[in-house]
Structures are given as C-alpha cells and as structure tokens.
Amino acid sequence: MKLSIILALITAICAAPAVYSPANFEIRFLLFTRQNRVIEHVMTLGDHQAIQESHFDGSKPTKLIIHGYLDMPELDPWMKLMKDEYLDNGDYNVIIVDWWQGNHGLYDEAVRNTHVTGQVVADMIKDLQSLKGLKLSDVHILGHSLGAHVAGFTGQDLNGQVARITGLDPAGPLFDGLPEKLNPSSALFVDAIHTDADPLIIGLGIHENSGHVDFYPNGGHNQPGCELLPIPCNHLAAPTFYMASLKADNPKGVALQCPDYDTYKAGKCSTTDAVMSATLGEDAIKMSMYKQQTQGTKFFLKTHLLYPFFEG
Ligand SMILES: [Ca+2]
DSSP states (O other): OOHHHHHHHHHHHHHSOOOOOOOSSOOEEEEEETTEEEEEEEEOTTOHHHHHTSOOOTTSOEEEEEOOTTOOTTTOTHHHHHHHHHHHHSOOEEEEEEOGGGTSSOHHHHHHHHHHHHHHHHHHHHHHHHHHOOOGGGEEEEEETHHHHHHHHHHHHTTTOSSEEEEESOBOTTTTTOSSSSOGGGSSEEEEEOSOOSOTTTOOBOSSOOSSEEEEETTSSOOTTOSSOHHHHHHHHHHHHHHHHTOTTSOOOEEEEOSOHHHHHTTTTOOOOGGGEEESSGGGGGGGGGTTOSSOEEEEEOOOSSTTOOOO
16 A cells, blocks of 8 residues: 555544443442432433333433543442532432443553543433433533543533533543643533642543632642642542532632632732632532633632631
8 A cells, every 4th residue: 555545544534533432330329319318210212111211300400420431329428428518509410420340441441432431421412402401501511530531521412511510629630731621612611620630640530620610729730738648649639629619508618710829829919800700619510600711710719628628
C-alpha cells in the first residue's frame, strides 16, 4: 500500500467521531423514592416493565448519582448517604448508577467505559422521558471522579439539555488536557468541586476547570485531615462537602471568585457583590447567571477540619 494511502486512512480514522460498542457489562439503576427509601428498585436499560412498575414519578425532580473508579454502592457509603440527605430534605427520584462491572479492571479500560456508560445513562433517561414523563429540566446528575465524566458524556448525548451536572472532583488521569470530558457544554449548568487537583501519584483530580462554576475548597489540592491518607481522602472530600451542603440548617459554604488561592488567602477577594460570591453545593445553581460562559470561573473557600465544615 502506498504511503499516501496509508496516511489518508490514518487521517480519516483520526478525524472520524469515536464510535463505542454497546456496553458488554451490566449497568444497574438503583431507584430510591420516599415510597422506597431503604430498598432499591433495580432497573436496567430495556427492562420497561421494571421502569413501569417503579415509584419513579416524572413530576418530581430527579437526582442521578454516579460513582468513580473501583467504587460501587455497596463498597463506599457516600452514595446512599447522599440519597438519604436528598430524601430527608425533598421529594425526589434518586437513582444511583452502579457501573461497577465496567470500572474495576485496568484504569484505561474503565476510562474507555465511561463513554458507553454515559450513553446507557442517556438512553435510560430517554426511556424515563417516554415511559414516566421525566423532563430534562428536572434532571440533575452528580458524578464523582470518573463518574463526573460519565455524567458529562450523558449530558453531551442529550445535547447539553440536562438542567444540571455536578462534578465531584472529576478524575484527572487520561482526561487532563484532553477534549473529551465533563465541560460546560455537557449541561445547561455545570458546577464542579475540586479537592485533589494534583498530578497522579499524589492526586486523582483534574487540574482544569470542569464547569461554568468551579469551587476549590482550601485551594483544591489538599484537604484538612487528609495528611495521613491523602489518597483517597482528598478525592472523597468533594462528595463529603456536597453532602454537608444538603443539610438545611448547616452553615453555607460561601466561596469567593478569585484568580488563585494565594490571592484569596491574602484577603484580596472579599466582596459583597453577589456575582463574585457563590455557595458550594446544592445552592450553586443560584450562580446560573454564569451558564453562558464557556470557561469555568474559579471560586475559593476555606473549610474547617470537621463537620459542618463551613462558616456560613
Ligand atoms: Ca492532593
């Protein structure tokens, strides 16, 4: 084969959009509502009977929670704790997405599986639209680590029309500096919390902004109390902070727009301007005036070592 033909073929392959084969692993959707707070109702893509028979109510807001690498709902309690916080405070459909079968092999394989998992989650959302009256304007997807990028691909598959995606320390390795990842085009509003934005070996989070509004607690690299076990402690701080924001009586995690953490610590970014001040967690949606921005805006705050973390 002539060199020019080979080069043309390589160019064509590189230019073509990536095509991912259907998931060859099971993805389970664990639905919890106020009618079934403790025992999940398991749904899988294509099992329309399970969807029909569920307590899913399309008139209520829906939260989807997606875990990261080497994680599953039975392994780490954060997903079910978050589910409980939501159901304590409101009448939601809460769906925990269990893609353990696609994320416990080699890391690069799990990264490849984020794409197809995102597509399956998008297809499940489409089924919930047609079978249960779900509206994309009521959908909020929260993803931790690799799950943040799964959420991003779900949103991109739904043309960026999901109301909100929250990235909880989105994974850095094999995403940093690359185009395909959670980004502001993934949903109408994207917020992210960065708690371990350091290179691999010492950290697991992405270095770049991921959303319209990006929070960097304690500078975003290392968190109080994580000195002894920095991995995964720093990485898990993002969901911990988010859950603290769900308690109605908790002080608010008020963060200030600032160019960097040193400037913030020097007190040069204190302001009373609402546009310059954002609340980490559930209330970050109040910053939707940033949703037209194509680059994330950085917000910084300090937290305490222990719950409730925030000063208000
Ligand atoms: Ca770190």
